[in-house]
Amino acid sequence: MDNLTPEDFARRVTDLGLSERRQVDVALSDLKSEQRTLEGVIAQLQRRGLVTTLQTEKILRGDRIGYFYGEYKVLYLIGVGTFARVYRASHDEKVVAVKVLRKRFRDEPAELEQFLREGSMGLKLRHPNIVSVNEVVPDRRNPFLVMEFVEGQTLRELVRIRGALPVDLSLRLINEVAAGLAHAASVGISHRDLKLSNVLISSSGRAKLVDFGLAALSDRNNPDKIADCPNARAIDYAALERGSGVRKDDPRSDIYFAGNMLYHMLTGTPALTETRDRLARLNISRFQDIEPVTKHVEVPGLVSQLLNKMMEFNPEKRIQSASALVAESKRVIDALARGQTKREGENLPKVGEEYQDDDVASDEGEGYVVMLVETKATLQNAIRERLKARGYRVLIIQDPHRALARFQAGDDPPADCVIFSASELGSLALEAYNRFATDEHTAEMPAIMLADRRQARIIAEARGGPRRQMLSLPLRVRELRATLMKVLAGTERRPMGTY
Incomplete structure (x- = not known):
C-alpha cells in the first residue's frame, strides 16, 4: 500500500481485529518520537x-481479506502444497493449523469434493500418530479444515538437515508411522500419499501422519484419472x-512406500529414482531396480531384511498390512535392543545349532565378519546381501593375494572366515585357499571354497580339515x-562397534 503512514498501519491492525486498540496504544507509547x-x-x-x-x-500489500478463517486468526504460513496452504492460527489462545483450499481450485467441483472428503475422513481418525482434524468448514467460497497444530518439523526437513538417520531412530519413526496407518486401516482408510513431507515430527520426537488427501480421491478406480492427477x-x-x-x-501399497521412507531415513536418499517425467514415473522398472540399502550404509541384517520385505515388488511376498508392519518393526527394534545383552553372551544362538529358515529374519551372523574373495559382481552382490540380511558383515576383495596380505601374524584378523570363489579365479583361488590352510597364523581359521562341479582338479587339490x-x-x-x-563353531563373536 503506497504512502502508508505509521498511524495508518496501527489503525489497520486494530480495524482488522488483529489486536485491541488499547494494546497497540500501550506499545506505541514506549516509542520515542524519532522512532515513530x-x-x-x-x-x-x-x-x-x-x-x-x-x-x-x-497489510503493506493492501490485502483486506485472509486474516481470519472463521474465528481463527491467521498467524503464519507453515506449508504450501499443490492443492492447499496451511497456516498457523489461533482462537482464544488455542493454537491450531488451518488448511485452506487454494483459490484456483475452489470453483473446481472435483477438487473441492476431494478436499472436503479428506477433512471428513480426518474427523474419524484419532490416534497419537495421526494429526487430528477437529473441524471441517465446507463454505464453497472459502473452504478450510481446522487441524491439530504440531510444533516441530517434517520428516523431510529432518533428513535434509541431518542426512542419514541412526538405525534406532529410523526404526522407531517407521514403527510410529505404521501404528498410524494401522489405526486408519481399522476404519477402512489407507493413506495413499506416503512420503517424508507428510510425516510431522513433534518437538517431543513423535511421528504424526498428515494429509490423507489422496485417500480421499473420489475416482480411485479410474487409473487414467489417477495418472492425470498432478500429485506425483x-x-x-x-x-x-x-x-x-x-x-x-x-x-x-502403503507398505511399499513406507519402505521407501525407511530407506530414505537410513541412507539420506530415496530408494525410488526421482523424476518429473510422468512416463518415467509410470515405468515399472523404478519399483524393481532398487539399489540394496547396504550399498549406501551399513545396517544390521535384521533391518535390511525388514526393508526388503516392505519393498518387495511382489505384493504377495510383501508385509501384508500396517498392523503386521507394526509387529515386524517392533520385533526388530526389540531384537536390536537386546543386542547388548547378546553381545555379552546371553541369548545368542550357539554356533553350529540349527539355523533359522530363510524366510525368517535372524541375527545369526551378528558379531562375525566374512571376507569374500570373488571377481564376479553378480555373485558378490548375491552373497553380500544374503549374509548381511543375517547379521554378518561382509568384506569383498577381488585379488586373492591381497586377501592373504590382509592377514598378518600378530595382528587381529580382519575377518573370522574367508570364502574363496573359484568360479572366475580358478587356480588363483585354489592357491590362496591352500596357503591360508598352511600358513601358521591362519591355519586354524575357518575357510570355505566355492567351486563349480566341473572344476574337478580344484576340488581334488583343495586342502580339507x-x-x-x-x-x-x-x-x-x-x-x-x-x-x-559349522566352521565358525568355537569362534568368539566380536563386540558390537568393533567390526
Missing part, C-alpha cells in the same frame, strides 16, 4: 506480538499397482549359512 517511523512502529508491534510478519506483509505420489501408487497386478487402493569346507556352485544360500555356522 513506519519501520519503527512495525518493529515495535512485532516485538510485542501484536502483529506477525505475515500479517504485516498483507498418486502416479507412483497407480504405477506400482498396475505393474504388480493388484486392484487399485491395495493397502499393501575340520574348519575347511567345499561348496559347489551354483550356490544354495541355506547351504552356505549352515556351513558358516
Whole structure:
C-alpha cells in the first residue's frame, strides 16, 4: 500500500481485529518520537506480538481479506502444497493449523469434493500418530479444515538437515508411522500419499501422519484419472499397482512406500529414482531396480531384511498390512535392543545349532565378519546381501593375494572366515585357499571354497580339515549359512562397534 503512514498501519491492525486498540496504544507509547517511523512502529508491534510478519506483509500489500478463517486468526504460513496452504492460527489462545483450499481450485467441483472428503475422513481418525482434524468448514467460497497444530518439523526437513538417520531412530519413526496407518486401516482408510513431507515430527520426537488427501480421491478406480492427477505420489501408487497386478487402493501399497521412507531415513536418499517425467514415473522398472540399502550404509541384517520385505515388488511376498508392519518393526527394534545383552553372551544362538529358515529374519551372523574373495559382481552382490540380511558383515576383495596380505601374524584378523570363489579365479583361488590352510597364523581359521562341479582338479587339490569346507556352485544360500555356522563353531563373536 503506497504512502502508508505509521498511524495508518496501527489503525489497520486494530480495524482488522488483529489486536485491541488499547494494546497497540500501550506499545506505541514506549516509542520515542524519532522512532515513530513506519519501520519503527512495525518493529515495535512485532516485538510485542501484536502483529506477525505475515500479517504485516498483507497489510503493506493492501490485502483486506485472509486474516481470519472463521474465528481463527491467521498467524503464519507453515506449508504450501499443490492443492492447499496451511497456516498457523489461533482462537482464544488455542493454537491450531488451518488448511485452506487454494483459490484456483475452489470453483473446481472435483477438487473441492476431494478436499472436503479428506477433512471428513480426518474427523474419524484419532490416534497419537495421526494429526487430528477437529473441524471441517465446507463454505464453497472459502473452504478450510481446522487441524491439530504440531510444533516441530517434517520428516523431510529432518533428513535434509541431518542426512542419514541412526538405525534406532529410523526404526522407531517407521514403527510410529505404521501404528498410524494401522489405526486408519481399522476404519477402512489407507493413506495413499506416503512420503517424508507428510510425516510431522513433534518437538517431543513423535511421528504424526498428515494429509490423507489422496485417500480421499473420489475416482480411485479410474487409473487414467489417477495418472492425470498432478500429485506425483498418486502416479507412483497407480504405477506400482498396475505393474504388480493388484486392484487399485491395495493397502499393501502403503507398505511399499513406507519402505521407501525407511530407506530414505537410513541412507539420506530415496530408494525410488526421482523424476518429473510422468512416463518415467509410470515405468515399472523404478519399483524393481532398487539399489540394496547396504550399498549406501551399513545396517544390521535384521533391518535390511525388514526393508526388503516392505519393498518387495511382489505384493504377495510383501508385509501384508500396517498392523503386521507394526509387529515386524517392533520385533526388530526389540531384537536390536537386546543386542547388548547378546553381545555379552546371553541369548545368542550357539554356533553350529540349527539355523533359522530363510524366510525368517535372524541375527545369526551378528558379531562375525566374512571376507569374500570373488571377481564376479553378480555373485558378490548375491552373497553380500544374503549374509548381511543375517547379521554378518561382509568384506569383498577381488585379488586373492591381497586377501592373504590382509592377514598378518600378530595382528587381529580382519575377518573370522574367508570364502574363496573359484568360479572366475580358478587356480588363483585354489592357491590362496591352500596357503591360508598352511600358513601358521591362519591355519586354524575357518575357510570355505566355492567351486563349480566341473572344476574337478580344484576340488581334488583343495586342502580339507575340520574348519575347511567345499561348496559347489551354483550356490544354495541355506547351504552356505549352515556351513558358516559349522566352521565358525568355537569362534568368539566380536563386540558390537568393533567390526
